[in-house]
Amino acid sequence: MQMKFFTSLFLSFQGPNRKRPNIRALASYSLLLVVTVALFAAGFRLIMYHVEGQEHSWVTGVYWALTVMTTLGFGDITFHSDLGRLFSIVVLLSGVVLLLIVLPFVFIRFFYAPWMESRMRFHAPRAVPPGTQGHVILCGLDSLATALLARLKLHGIPHFVIEPDPVKAVQLHIDGMPVVTGGVEDRDTYELLEVAKARLVFANCADTINTNITLTIRDISPQVPIAALAEHEQSIDILELSGSNHVIPLKLQLGEHLANRVNAGHLHCNVVGRLGDLLIAEFPVHNTPLVGRSLREMQLRDTLGMDVVAVWERGRLVPVTPDTILADGSFPVVMGTEDQITHLDTYLVIYNTNFNPVLVIGGGKVGCATTQALRNRGVTVHMIERDEGLRSSLEGVADQLFIGDAADLELLMSSGLADAPSVLLTTNDDAMNIYLAVYCRRLNPDLRVISRITHERNIEAIHRAGADFVLSYSSLGAEGVMSMLQSRESVILGEGFDLFYVPVPAILAERTLATSEIRVRTGLNVLALRLPSGEVVPATASMVLEPDCELVMLGSEPQQPQRRNFIKEFR
Structure with missing residues (x-):
């Protein structure tokens, strides 16, 4: 706890480029202190000699100045005149400021602080543990990396983040994040990783x-897979x-x-x-x-051989049962073959035909x-x-x-909001998007x-503001x-919400999905089964769970504890 406190304190201090200014400042203060003590010692000797009629050595003068400035005040040497006592007050107040x-x-x-910072830099992790392999290397820590780290940890995939600042790397290391300090463009960094x-x-x-x-990296290893973000299409x-x-x-991609x-034109999946x-599809x-009809009444499995696996209800993906009733704002999520989806489209x-223009708010990279x-x-958009200033670049x-x-209400209405089937809020300002979601929903x-x-x-x-679907840069990248x-x-x-793959636990092997009680015991929804051959087949209640297969499951962020404990639950 103490180490974490000191680390947080020292993170506010400057880096090694402040080494010489630090020394100069410390030397300047020390010189000021020496000169001040010398002046007070000289003043003490003068007042004692000319006013008190006593003669004292320089050593005694320095001794008196230090005892008064540090407020120790032993009392063995004191002034008896008003001038001497006034001088003592000045020395005392100066000591309180300068020394205390x-x-x-x-x-x-x-x-x-610089000394501790140097020690922290020395102790910053600079290499992965011996024998490390099969790990993921992240070249920076941002919102996308944070989202990815959570998923890597959830799936038990070893990972390391490169942090160029050794002091920040130590703090991340103390917080439990696997981190290595080094330059992201240095060959040595990747060799140590x-x-x-x-x-x-x-x-x-x-x-x-x-x-x-x-x-x-290619100069070190031609084979290692590399995934790189591209800000610009070029x-x-x-x-x-x-x-x-x-x-x-x-x-x-976002x-x-x-x-x-977007819903526009004829209704389709x-x-x-x-x-x-x-x-x-949805x-x-x-x-x-x-x-107003239930999923049982839809009879999708009987007519098209496909199932509704979940339903969007005002931005929330909720699990379904045969008795789930579809509301006016519901978006069923279905899973099936391409032919089945095509038949559903027919x-x-x-x-719900609406060929009015779709409205896009925001002309940045995502909006374009x-x-x-x-x-x-x-x-039509x-x-x-x-x-x-963006008018010329956005023309066409x-x-x-x-x-x-x-x-602006007049601008929104003139752009076609009243009749638009959908509006897309693409600004990078969350507060603005929330504000516009409320506004557009009410209008x-x-x-x-x-x-x-x-x-x-x-x-x-x-x-809560009224958005039906939300997607972030970080979750898409992760x-x-x-x-x-x-x-x-x-x-x-x-x-x-995301899909994840879990090996069929041994205790569930050769049992049907209906008797496995996965939904009851974990709250997780099994969508499909991935066979050893890689083929994915939709889940049915009568499906037999083979031991070498993987369950394809749907989970949400709050269900992460259940996902982590899934295998433990069925040991």
């Missing part, structure tokens, strides 16, 4: 730095040529995934992921005969990617952007561009509100990297 207030600060600030034995390197820095990281080819196996244009949740030959029931196409994805589908991106504040209650989110702490707030590690396709269900 300034000295401790100067000592800690310019001597003890045993990069040749790594399972994956995740380059999550700026595009130029990621290029240098990739080239540095960087994709450069990173691939540098040696990255997987280039992730995350903002482009825009495409947001666009994939939105495919959100794939498990082998099975597609995961569709709205608004303005269809399905509103049933839905006659309902969203607009492009929608227009590729033949959807209107865009609102606040910055007049959307079918119609509106410049102004999205909080058009039938509107589907889809929003980007930056900080996970704001997820509940934006759902899911993308995990899909690479697990050799599967990325499945984006929504913020706070």
